[in-house]
Amino acid sequence: MNAITITRQIGVPAEAVASQIAVRLESRILGQEVINTAARRAGNPEMALSLIDDLGLLGLRASPRNRTEFNRVLKEVVEERIREGKVIFTCPAGCVLLREREDILHVRMTAPLKCRIQVLVEEMKISPAAAHNRIVASDDSRKRFMRDYYDIDWNDPQLYDLVLNLGKLSVKTASELICQAYSRETAPSQNKRNDRKD
Amino acid sequence: MPDSTSTQKFVHPIERTFAQILDYYGISWLYEPRTFPLEWDSEGQVKEAFTPDFYLPEQDLYVELTTLRPALIRHKNRKIRLLRQLYPDIHIKLFKRSDLRNMMIKYGFDEQAGRITGTEAQLSKDS
Numbered sequence: 105m106n107a108i109t110i111t112r113q114i115g116v117p118a119e120a121v122a123s124q125i126a127v128r129l130e131s132r133i134l135g136q137e138v139i140n141t142a143a144r145r146a147g148n149p150e151m152a153l154s155l156i157d158d159l160g161l162l163g164l165r166a167s168p169r170n171r172t173e174f175n176r177v178l179k180e181v182v183e184e185r186i187r188e189g190k191v192i193f194t195c196p197a198g199c200v201l202l203r204e205r206e207d208i209l210h211v212r213m214t215a216p217l218k219c220r221i222q223v224l225v226e227e228m229k230i231s232p233a234a235a236h237n238r239i240v241a242s243d244d245s246r247k248r249f250m251r252d253y254y255d256i257d258w259n260d261p262q263l264y265d266l267v268l269n270l271g272k273l274s275v276k277t278a279s280e281l282i283c284q285a286y287s288r289e290t291a292p293s294q295n296k297r298n299d300r301k302d
Numbered sequence: 303m304p305d306s307t308s309t310q311k312f313v314h315p316i317e318r319t320f321a322q323i324l325d326y327y328g329i330s331w332l333y334e335p336r337t338f339p340l341e342w343d344s345e346g347q348v349k350e351a352f353t354p355d356f357y358l359p360e361q362d363l364y365v366e367l368t369t370l371r372p373a374l375i376r377h378k379n380r381k382i383r384l385l386r387q388l389y390p391d392i393h394i395k396l397f398k399r400s401d402l403r404n405m406m407i408k409y410g411f412d413e414q415a416g417r418i419t420g421t422e423a424q425l426s427k428d429s
Contacts, residue, residue, distance in 0.1 A: 136360070137360075140361055143361060149393050149395075150363065150393075153329070153361065156327050157327065159409075160408065162405065163401050163405065
C-alpha cells in the first residue's frame with residue numbers, strides 16, 4: 105500500500121485520526137495544498153474553492169469540461185505526491201479519483217449526529233442548534249457536490265475499504281485499526297495468502 | 303502575511319462577511335492588495351485602474367464582490383474584461399449580488415441579505 109484516502113463528514117474528528125496515522129506510518133497528510141496546486145496547474149483556481157466549500161456557501165459550479173480537466177490534473181498531482189512517499193489524502197474526492205489503484209486504502213469516517221454536533225459546539229464555540237444546521241447544510245452540499253462532480257453517492261460503502269464510526273471508536277482505536285489494515289495489506293503476498301486460509 | 307478580519311477595515315459589510323467565510327474555511331486572503339492600471343492617457347498617466355476586493359494567495363485568485371443590480375453591472379464587467387485582456391495570467395472571480403445574497407442567507411445572515419437588495423446597496427458598495 106502506498107497511500108490512504110480519508111473521506112469524512114464535518115464534525116467527525118478525522119484530522120486527529122489522520123495526524124496519528126501520519127506519525128505511525130511516517131506519512132504526509134495532503135489536503136488543501138494539493139487541491140490548490142491542482143487548481144492552479146489546471147488554470148482554474150475557482151475549482152479549489154469548490155472543493156473546499158463544505159457548506160456550499162460560495163455557490164460555485166464548474167462546467168463539465170472544467171471539472172474533467174481539474175480531476176485529471178488533481179489525480180496527476182496526487183500521484184506525483186505518492187511517488188515521493190507515503191501519503192494520507194484527505195480531499196473528499198480521493199476515494200473516487202484513485203479508486204482504480206489497488207495500492208490505496210480508502211477509509212470513510214462517520215459518527216452519529218449528536219456526536220458530530222458536540223464536536224462542532226466545542227471546536228467552533230457555537231450553539232447546538234447552529235452546529236446542527238451546519239452539519240445538515242454540509243452533508244447536503246457534499247452529497248450534491250459528489251453526485252454532480254463525480255456521479256457517485258458518497259454514502260455508498262462500496263467506495264471504501266474501511267468504514268469507521270467515531271461515535272463508538274476513539275481516535276486512538278480508529279487510527280490503530282487503519283494502520284493495522286494498511287500494514288497487513290502492505291505485507292508480502294505469501295503472508296496474505298496464509299491469512300486467507302485462516 | 304494574510305490579513306485578519308479582527309484588524310482589517312472594510313469599505314462594505316459584505317466584504318467583512320466574505321472574509322469571515324474565507325476564515326471559516328481556512329483560506330488565506332489579502333484585502334485590496336493590488337491596483338491594476340487599465341487605461342493610460344497620451345502621456346502615459348493612468349486614467350483608469352481597478353482594485354479587486356480580495357486576493358487569495360494559495361489559490362492565486364482575485365475576487366471582486368458587487369451588489370449592483372444586473373442592469374447596472376456593465377461598468378464593472380467592462381473593467382473585469384479589460385483586466386483579463388491586459389493581464390491574461392491574472393485569474394479573477396466576480397461574485398454578483400445574487401451570489402452574495404445566497405451566500406449570506408446560507409451563512410445565517412438573513413437580515414444582511416435583505417439589505418443588499420434595492421438602491422441602498424447600489425450606493426454603498428460600488429459607488
